[in-house]
Amino acid sequence: MTLTLPPEQLKSLQASDSGAYQPIWSVFIKDDDIQVERPYTPLYGIDNEGRMSFWVKKYPKGEVGRWLHGKTEGDRIEIRGPITTWPWQDGMWDEVVMISGGTGITPFVQLWSTIISSPDHSPNTRFTLLHSSPSSDELPPAEVLSPLLAYAAERPERLKVQFFVDQDAKALPSLPPSATPAVGRINRAALEKVLYPNGTGSSWWRRLFSTSTTSQEQQNSQRRVLFLVCGPEPMIGALAGPYGRNFSQGPVGGVLKELGYDSTQVYKL
Ligand SMILES: Cc1cc2nc3c(=O)[nH]c(=O)nc-3n(C[C@H](O)[C@H](O)[C@H](O)COP(=O)(O)OP(=O)(O)OC[C@H]3O[C@@H](n4cnc5c(N)ncnc54)[C@H](O)[C@@H]3O)c2cc1C
Structure with missing residues (x-):
């Protein structure tokens, strides 16, 4: 599934410090039917067009996963982030x-x-x-x-x-x-x-x-x-x-x- 930032968000992202997008990061996706958010990880980060690709698993009783799988192209959803999951640092590990x-x-x-x-x-x-x-x-x-x-x-x-x-x-x-x-x-x-x-x-x-x-x-x-x-x-x-x-x-x-x-x-x- 691919999410794309709206143009105005993309502009402010491009003007901001991209340090927050250093791997590994995720975004919270909000299920606005039940007002619950869960973190998901953009597989390839974010590209210049503001696109993020996800693999989201749908569990039979999972709230947000099922809700997301019910969305169709063109739907708008609320996301929050980026949230650093764990910060990679070069030169630290063999x-x-x-x-x-x-x-x-x-x-x-x-x-x-x-x-x-x-x-x-x-x-x-x-x-x-x-x-x-x-x-x-x-x-x-x-x-x-x-x-x-x-x-x-x-x-x-x-x-x-x-x-x-x-x-x-x-x-x-x-x-x-x-x-x-x-x-x-x-x-x-x-x-x-x-x-x-x-x-x-x-x-x-x-x-x-x-x-x-x-x-x-x-x-x-x-x-x-x-x-x-x-x-x-x-x-x-x-x-x-x-x-x-x-x-x-x-x-x-x-x-x-x-x-x-x-x-x-x-x-x-
Ligand atoms: C930093 C971070 C990044 C994440 N990135 C991703 C991602 O890229 N893609 C993705 O699909 N998920 C990702 N997750 C997990 C995601 O946030 C949710 O926890 C997951 O989608 C389940 O949420 P739900 O609302 O659908 O299910 P819930 O309503 O939370 O769970 C309902 C039931 O579903 C089953 N279930 C839920 N999660 C699991 C599980 N992990 N294993 C087995 N059974 C489970 C259980 O039976 C559970 O009781 C990430 C989690 C973290 C912390």
């Missing part, structure tokens, strides 16, 4: 692992379209996207995934993408074979595979039984690694620990805590 479930992929599509795909931003940072959906049919639509996968195929040293489904993994006709999901959840083994692709992890049993530290392990421990996690709360809880009170981050828990990462390296979107 490796960024993005973990998403369901529509939680949308902030990472924005990060890809504005930062990862640009040679001007952190050119030496490696990115991995691990995305999970309940089944192959519930993966994000091909128009969202195709550009991302095409980029990953072209620049595997910059971006790696892996999909996971709870069951029913199948190759999707509209996507390349590399997009065929693995069956299972994103878990410790999946993260270790990303972090230690050569199998040279620093898990407790390796440290216990190894007498010397290999240069690969030294490199691993010095890498500046960031995890961004966005998805359903049970997934966030299992991987990074639950949110704290009043939408605060809460301590790092779950698999990432077991792996030794702390709140400077983990952000729950």
